[in-house]
Amino acid sequence: MPAFSDSSSDAIVSSLVAVPAGTPVSQVAHRLLELFTGGDLEAGTRLPPERQLAASLGVGRSAVREALAALEILGIIDVRPGSGTYLRGSASDLLPQTLRWGLMIGEQNTDQLIELRAGLESYTARLAAGRVDAALIEALRGTITAMEGAQEDAAAFVAADAEFHAVLARAADNSMLTDLLDVSRTLLRVYNDRAVHDQEDMRLAREEHAEILAALEAADGDRAASAMVAHMATARSRILRASGTAD
CATH class of the missing domain: 1.10.10.10 (Winged helix-like DNA-binding domain superfamily/Winged helix DNA-binding domain)
Structure with missing residues (x-):
């Protein structure tokens, strides 16, 4: 010291x-x-x-x-x-933490948080399409396989879903973006954990993740971003439903 x-x-x-x-x-x-x-x-x-x-x-x-x-x-x-x-x-260490606390203690608007996360996830997918390597592609594929095997276990499915997004963030290779994503995911976690509760939700979410993976394998940033936008749209519906604030 x-x-x-x-x-x-x-x-x-x-x-x-x-x-x-x-x-x-x-x-x-x-x-x-x-x-x-x-x-x-x-x-x-x-x-x-x-x-x-x-x-x-x-x-x-x-x-x-x-x-x-x-x-x-x-x-x-x-x-x-x-x-x-x-x-x-240092400043780079402290800023994400102060942002996290500022959001957590401030008045939370679930829909705005979902919009924030959707934008961040879409940009993450676009970056990842140009930066992902074979090992991370395989890791992403493994999370989808885990989703397929968790049709009777919602908690396991949610965990595999979260891991997909965590690996995707690693592929994007932008630590500041990862910090912001962590904040938004943390604040929405209570709803994320309740949002997927039946096999139809699981099937649709799995297919959406598979489309994102296909875009990454093709190194197509536009397609990856669009696939993530579609995924976030259906996720929004599920989360708002779980939070009791659905339109």
């Missing part, structure tokens, strides 16, 4: 400006989060003492203490008694 140096402390303090009088703790946390995810601080950086942060922000130490406690719960910082407070990750 990097040592706490005057230079790093001065850089952090100089980057902060006072927040308006009466600012709630959440705004202090937001100001600190902007600094932490700005890309100028390395993972493991030790933060200045509370009194320095409080002086720079123009707030009381209790406000800084509560803001830091919230950021620790979110996994942004690591408070070590007797040692100090450290930044847990």
